[in-house]
Amino acid sequence: MKTILITGATDGIGLETARQLARQGHELVLHGRNEEKAARASAAIRATVPDARLHTAYANLADLAAVARMAHELSARLPQLDVLINNAGVYMTERKLSHDGFEMTLAVNHLAHFLLTDLLLPLLKRSAAPRVVTVSSMVHGSGRIEFDNINSERGFNGYHAYSNSKLANALFANELARREPWLTSNSLHPGVIGTKLLHAAFSMQGDSVASGARTSVYLATSPEVAGVTGRYFDNCAETAAAAQALDRQLAQRLWAWSERAVGGFLTPAG
Known part of the structure; x- marks a missing residue:
């Protein structure tokens, strides 16, 4: 059985991912924005999986110092980490800045997970076959990384x-796979799922959270993808990512920008 950390495990796809993994008998670390939310998620899972092996961790992902503190605390507490599921995400209807002055969507969805993953690499290295699973979306095909407007100062x-x-x-996810060949790193589209985020962003119904969790669970645990890395999945099957997601030069440039953005917090944990 694996030790698995799930960010954004307090509701939606993250909570359901945790529930499905708990049923499989894995030891889980449930991340929430605060201690109360994480404890509530733990209680919700134990209501259906009474013998679940659960830990909690909390950090506001809009605050890089809080992310770093959580990474260091986990590195001191856990003997190893087999899987990191970068699941948490926000959708902002208006432009807001994070604690560190970055546009909130980019700060929470990307920078927090970039920093968390980097700081947990020593802990992941203690696993025989570590995996990093990053929840992307099919809408990445509409994305553009404009470094001269990365904080959306113009036309949010x-x-x-x-x-x-x-x-x-x-x-x-792709650049991590290239830089750290000792782990597997894949990204995924969870589906169009009826979460708070979907309702806030698109005012539409979606599929069940059970469906939305399936591909994350598959990439975290399935022997079928042992050794598979740098790929993009949809509905538990490898599929083609958009061309810009495969641009190595863009990935390297984004990595360098991200390192500078979180640079003050990059002291290795563990």
């Missing part, structure tokens, strides 16, 4: 900011 649009962040997720 919620959908564009979200699709840009999902492109960043796919680029990050």
Whole structure:
């Protein structure tokens, strides 16, 4: 059985991903924005999986210092980490800045996970076959990384900011796979799922959260994808990512920008 950290595990796809993994008997670390939310998620899972092996961790992903603190605390507490599922995400209808001055969608969806993954690499290295799973979206195909407007100072649009962040997720997953060949790193489209995010962003119905969790669970645990890395999945099957997600030069440039953005917090954990 694996030890698995899931960001954004307090509702929606993240909570359902945790529930499905708990049923399989894995040891889980449930991340929430605060201690109360994480504890509530833990109780919700135990209501259906009474013998679930659960830990909690919390950090506001809009605050890089809080992300770093959580990574260091987990590195001190856990003997190893087998899987990191970068699941948490936000959709902003108006432009807001994170604690560190970055556009909120990019800060939470990309930068927080970039920093968290980097700081947890030593912990992942203790696993025999570590995996990093990053939840992107099919809307990454509409994304553009414009470094001269990366904080959306000009013409903020919620959908564009979200699709840009999902492109960043796919680029990050692919570049991580190239840089760290000792782990597997893949990204995915969870489906069009009826979560709070979908309702806030698109005012439409979607598929069940059970359906939305399936591909994350598959990439985290299935022996079928052991050793498969740098790929993009939809409905538990490898599929073609958009051309810009496969642009190595863009991925390297985004990586360098991200390192500078989180640079003050990059002291390795563990």
